[in-house]
Amino acid sequence: MICELCGKEAQLFKTEIEGTQLNVCKDCAKFGNILEEVKEKKVEIKTKVKKKEPGDEIIEIVVSDFAQKIKNRREKLKLKQEELAKKLGIKESLLHHIESRKFMPSIELAKRIEKFLKIKLVEEYIETGMNIAKGETAELTIGDIVELKRK
Ligand SMILES: [Zn+2]
Incomplete structure (x- = not known):
């Protein structure tokens, strides 16, 4: 994920900076208040695939x-x-x-x-x-x- 302030690829934190919520890296988060860690959305896959055999x-x-x-x-x-x-x-x-x-x-x-x-x-x-x-x-x-x- 890319920091919305400096553009660095890093673990991001949802941070309130001067009244705006931004997803920023740890360094940029120092400029505001960290609200929470940004988690990458995982795609829910509901599949049960049995081992494939010929046929x-x-x-x-x-x-x-x-x-x-x-x-x-x-x-x-x-x-x-x-x-x-x-x-x-x-x-x-x-x-x-x-x-x-x-x-x-x-x-x-x-x-x-x-x-x-x-x-x-x-x-x-x-x-x-x-x-x-x-x-x-x-x-x-x-x-x-x-x-x-x-x-
Ligand atoms: Zn940054």
């Missing part, structure tokens, strides 16, 4: 618009989050997180919701080595891939 693999992916799909369908069925959660055997708060895309359901849970709501939430892709059979997969971010399964 095709079927990858199951929770569709990227799962939140919208569940919400739309639930509203169509005139179910409250509370009611749907109960039927699915999950907590209402969890369903709320799923619908607001804060939480991606596991393949198992997605399948359960899929079955209950009769919507498509899990897609299967056949992968041959590094080649992805379906072009769509490439558009998914790594965060969209929850679990890789071998059948």
Whole structure:
């Protein structure tokens, strides 16, 4: 990370200098009050990749618009989050997180919701080595891939 004052590559500290918050290096931080250490954002990757062996693999992916799909369908069925959660055997708060895309359901849970709501939430892709059979997969971010399964 680069210091916003001197441009040096260093561990940065969020520092208030003359009323302005800047991410600066330790040396420049002396000019103000250090508020906190700046942590580099880590990309959350939810993948479970099993060791690749020769042959095709079927990858199951929770569709990227799962939140919208569940919400739309639930509203169509005139179910409250509370009611749907109960039927699915999950907590209402969890369903709320799923619908607001804060939480991606596991393949198992997605399948359960899929079955209950009769919507498509899990897609299967056949992968041959590094080649992805379906072009769509490439558009998914790594965060969209929850679990890789071998059948
Ligand atoms: Zn500096």
